[in-house]
Amino acid sequence: MDTYKNIDTVCPYCGSGCVITCTVNTATNRVIEAKGSPEGVNNEGRLCLKGLYGWDYLNDPQILTKRIRHPMMRKGGKGSPLVEVSWQEAIEYTASRLKAIIKEYGPDAVMGAGSARGPGNETAYITQKFMRAVIGTNNVDHCARICHGASVAGLSQSVGEGAMSVSIPEIEDAEVIFNIGYNAPVSHPIVARRVVKAKKKGCKIICVDPRLTEMGRLADIYLPLKGGTNMLLLNAMAHVMVTEDLVDRDFIEKHTTGFEAYAEEIAQDKYAPEAVAAATHLDPDDIRKAARLFASSKHTVTLWGMGITQFSQGVECVIACSNLSLMTGNYGHYATGVGPVRGQNNVQGTCDMGVLPNQYPGYQSVTDETVRRKFEKAWGCALPDKVGLPLTRVPAKVLREPDPKKQIHAYYIIGEDPAQSDPDLPEIRRTLNAIAFVAVQDIFFNKTCEHADVIFPATAWGEHDAVYSSCDRRFQRVRKLIEPQPDCKPDWEILCLLANAMGYPMHYDNTEEIWDEMRSLCPKFTGATYEKMDANHGIQWPCYTEDSDDKGTQYLHDGAQFATADGKGRFYYFPWIPVKEVESPDYPLSLSTVREVGHYSVRTMTGNCRLLVDLADEPGFIQMNPDDCQNLNIADGDLVRVISRRGQTVTRCQVSDRVSQGSTYMTYQWWIGACNELTISALDPKSSTPEYKYCACRVEKIDDQKQAEMNVKAQYAAIRSRMGIQPEGGLGHV
Ligand SMILES: Nc1nc2c(c(=O)[nH]1)N[C@H]1C(S)=C(S)[C@@H](COP(=O)(O)OP(=O)(O)OC[C@H]3O[C@@H](n4cnc5c(=O)[nH]c(N)nc54)[C@H](O)[C@@H]3O)O[C@H]1N2
Ligand SMILES: Nc1nc2c(c(=O)[nH]1)N[C@H]1C(S)=C(S)[C@@H](COP(=O)(O)OP(=O)(O)OC[C@H]3O[C@@H](n4cnc5c(=O)[nH]c(N)nc54)[C@H](O)[C@@H]3O)O[C@H]1N2
Numbered sequence: 001m002d003t004y005k006n007i008d009t010v011c012p013y014c015g016s017g018c019v020i021t022c023t024v025n026t027a028t029n030r031v032i033e034a035k036g037s038p039e040g041v042n043n044e045g046r047l048c049l050k051g052l053y054g055w056d057y058l059n060d061p062q063i064l065t066k067r068i069r070h071p072m073m074r075k076g077g078k079g080s081p082l083v084e085v086s087w088q089e090a091i092e093y094t095a096s097r098l099k100a101i102i103k104e105y106g107p108d109a110v111m112g113a114g115s116a117r118g119p120g121n122e123t124a125y126i127t128q129k130f131m132r133a134v135i136g137t138n139n140v141d142h143c144a145r146i147c148h149g150a151s152v153a154g155l156s157q158s159v160g161e162g163a164m165s166v167s168i169p170e171i172e173d174a175e176v177i178f179n180i181g182y183n184a185p186v187s188h189p190i191v192a193r194r195v196v197k198a199k200k201k202g203c204k205i206i207c208v209d210p211r212l213t214e215m216g217r218l219a220d221i222y223l224p225l226k227g228g229t230n231m232l233l234l235n236a237m238a239h240v241m242v243t244e245d246l247v248d249r250d251f252i253e254k255h256t257t258g259f260e261a262y263a264e265e266i267a268q269d270k271y272a273p274e275a276v277a278a279a280t281h282l283d284p285d286d287i288r289k290a291a292r293l294f295a296s297s298k299h300t301v302t303l304w305g306m307g308i309t310q311f312s313q314g315v316e317c318v319i320a321c322s323n324l325s326l327m328t329g330n331y332g333h334y335a336t337g338v339g340p341v342r343g344q345n346n347v348q349g350t351c352d353m354g355v356l357p358n359q360y361p362g363y364q365s366v367t368d369e370t371v372r373r374k375f376e377k378a379w380g381c382a383l384p385d386k387v388g389l390p391l392t393r394v395p396a397k398v399l400r401e402p403d404p405k406k407q408i409h410a411y412y413i414i415g416e417d418p419a420q421s422d423p424d425l426p427e428i429r430r431t432l433n434a435i436a437f438v439a440v441q442d443i444f445f446n447k448t449c450e451h452a453d454v455i456f457p458a459t460a461w462g463e464h465d466a467v468y469s470s471c472d473r474r475f476q477r478v479r480k481l482i483e484p485q486p487d488c489k490p491d492w493e494i495l496c497l498l499a500n501a502m503g504y505p506m507h508y509d510n511t512e513e514i515w516d517e518m519r520s521l522c523p524k525f526t527g528a529t530y531e532k533m534d535a536n537h538g539i540q541w542p543c544y545t546e547d548s549d550d551k552g553t554q555y556l557h558d559g560a561q562f563a564t565a566d567g568k569g570r571f572y573y574f575p576w577i578p579v580k581e582v583e584s585p586d587y588p589l590s591l592s593t594v595r596e597v598g599h600y601s602v603r604t605m606t607g608n609c610r611l612l613v614d615l616a617d618e619p620g621f622i623q624m625n626p627d628d629c630q631n632l633n634i635a636d637g638d639l640v641r642v643i644s645r646r647g648q649t650v651t652r653c654q655v656s657d658r659v660s661q662g663s664t665y666m667t668y669q670w671w672i673g674a675c676n677e678l679t680i681s682a683l684d685p686k687s688s689t690p691e692y693k694y695c696a697c698r699v700e701k702i703d704d705q706k707q708a709e710m711n712v713k714a715q716y717a718a719i720r721s722r723m724g725i726q727p728e729g730g731l732g733h734v
């Protein structure tokens with residue numbers, strides 16, 4: 001008999017941290033509906049379309065790819081087909097390969113990538129413990145590197161804490177919102193709702209984006225700057241504040257250091273709005289208006305996203321954003337401060353849990369001896385004292401490192417798809433093929449699986465318990481909704497099996513045991529018990545004590561006490577550094593890569609939900625200015641070839657007067673129209689974040705459209721077949 005149960009959990013897509021009530025039919029073991037839960041602090045009962053309809057992948061409809069249901073191995077070595085094997089065989093094989101590689105080359109020959117998606121914080125904790133205690137390396141990282149890594153590095157330098165200082169609900173009480181390189185209506189719709197609410201309450205909005213986004217349309221001042229010139233604009237705004245004396249002298253004196261030297265540099269004529277107008281393509285009056293508006297309030301909230309961080313000068317631009325808040329006294333009280341709005345549902349958490357090459361859980365440095373001794377004692381082993389490798393440096397360590405002892409020979413990848421999401425995919429494929437041993441732990445066959453020597457089937461969101469951290473530091477509990485397929489295991493359990501097979505005993509009965517071990521080692525999180533999360537709609541860190549009155553921290557740096565050693569915010573001046581690849585006669589257009597609302601990252605999940613699939617489909621699209629399209633004789637909807645110095649891809653032209661002449665935009669969800677075939681792997685030297693937001697390309701008309709359409713269909717069929725879907729599987733077949 002059908003029986004229905006309502007269970008509250010957290011959305012598995014973006015970092016907004018929306019709480020969802022899922023209705024489950026326990027007789028059929030199916031989720032049948034999702035609604036926004038009024039218990040959600042950030043969503044107040046609302047959800048975007050992914051929260052409402054994005055759970056259907058649990059039913060494995062096999063549209064783009066299919067769930068992994070059994071462990072698999074290439075028994076005949078690289079190049080041989082993947083075959084199903086028992087758990088015991090897959091674990092023993094993996095343990096023996098890892099042990100052999102460690103024996104020959106040392107533990108730093110192994111790289112681990114953790115997941116910011118379904119698994120949650122407990123798995124993230126176990127991931128870094130596995131890499132550090134079992135393998136013996138700090139070579140562990142995750143997608144924060146290619147995302148907000150620059151925010152973490154930049155804000156740590158500026159104010160001592162890399163996370164959002166402001167919370168999502170506070171946004172609606174901002175008087176001014178400075179939105180730069182961030183498009184919440186698409187990437188965090190439930191955050192965008194607060195921006196709309198703020199506007200209704202009288203807040204003024206400044207939006208800086210080279211493309212006219214929905215955020216740009218909401219704005220009172222819209223600054224359509226030339227891509228790659230953020231630093232020039234930020235320095236020009238600071239110039240106006242300094243030279244027109246709009247700064248908060250009292251705040252600067254009491255709570256900051258380094259202002260005088262900074263102000264001297266910024267006051268130079270070369271940063272006058274008139275002087276940067278040509279390079280930024282902006283009207284100097286608009287820059288002055290934006291600076292004055294920013295400085296006019298003590299409730300100015302700065303929001304930024306990938307349009308700041310995904311540049312080779314990301315870290316310095318993050319600091320330049322923070323400078324503006326510091327000099328206007330916009331830190332340390334309600335409804336003010338900075339919002340580097342974290343992208344993935346648990347990317348904040350995966351950083352919190354220390355899936356980073358330089359930090360243990362709780363933002364404790366691997367080079368701090370006292371901290372290391374603490375973890376060594378708790379885990380009963382010696383731990384490495386050298387900072388590990390960021391994941392974007394793996395290709396260089398494989399393809400360009402001449403000394404085999406210093407190369408990466410094994411890559412253990414959990415819930416991340418570098419063969420789709422990393423820049424310069426031709427190089428990534430060469431890298432993955434050159435690594436002796438690649439292990440993948442995922443819920444779906446993805447492009448990286450094609451390079452794997454062994455694959456472990458994990459349980460998905462909805463099939464296990466966990467805690468996620470929302471973008472604004474809120475730990476929230478995630479519940480099991482349905483029973484998983486019998487041969488799938490939670491990610492942390494798979495890692496425990498492997499640890500035991502490698503001779504390091506690791507056993508936990510449930511996620512709470514893992515959580516409690518983590519809390520005992522991380523002062524910032526000690527007070528966030530499961531019990532308190534349940535009683536308080538989650539807990540925002542820092543939360544230092546288990547005392548029931550300690551309900552965590554809504555905004556950081558209260559009273560402008562910064563998390564730096566001396567408690568002060570620091571000013572740093574940086575000149576503008578241009579992007580690494582600019583337009584040329586052969587590649588006359590710029591390419592930037594962004595998001596769209598209905599699909600998510602590598603699309604294994606949204607690409608396998610029947611209610612989302614019709615929104616858009618392969619091979620995706622490239623947004624182009626009408627004049628460029630006319631010059632190339634390309635019409636809206638035509639298939640076109642896009643070519644860069646790295647590779648080429650086929651996608652559909654979308655004519656849009658929202659993008660300026662000479663610039664193009666692609667979204668990175670598409671498997672055929674994969675924009676990362678084109679992107680450049682230039683990195684920020686400080687955070688190792690790639691310059692996904694700018695490279696040069698050329699668009700070519702395809703004369704035989706009929707043939708091109710047939711090719712796309714054939715390519716789609718070929719991908720589905722490589723992912724193991726039978727041709728008769730058809731769309732929506734369960
Ligand atoms: N639907 C959906 N939602 C998502 C995701 C998804 O895949 N799909 N992904 C999630 C993830 S992982 C993340 S990190 C977040 C990211 O969320 P956002 O940061 O909003 O992501 P993007 O769209 O990549 O980039 C933001 C904006 O930067 C602009 N931009 C490009 N170049 C420049 C520049 O030179 N200067 C400035 N100022 N702006 C520039 C782009 O036009 C774009 O509008 O979204 C999350 N939410
Ligand atoms: N060109 C371009 N490329 C980009 C970006 C861009 O703006 N432009 N943005 C970058 C950014 S900000 C990010 S964050 C990355 C995201 O890139 P990725 O992290 O690679 O992509 P995701 O789709 O988030 O998920 C990765 C994998 O996690 C798996 N997964 C989901 N839940 C679970 C689970 O519970 N357990 C396990 N084991 N696996 C699970 C999914 O099936 C998928 O294969 O992409 C980056 N790539």
Ligand code: SF4
Nearest residue numbers: 011013014018048051
């Ligand atoms: S805004 Fe983000 S967290 Fe909320 S429902 Fe949409 S995808 Fe899920």
Ligand SMILES: [Mo]
Nearest residue numbers: 147148343344
């Ligand atoms: Mo991200």
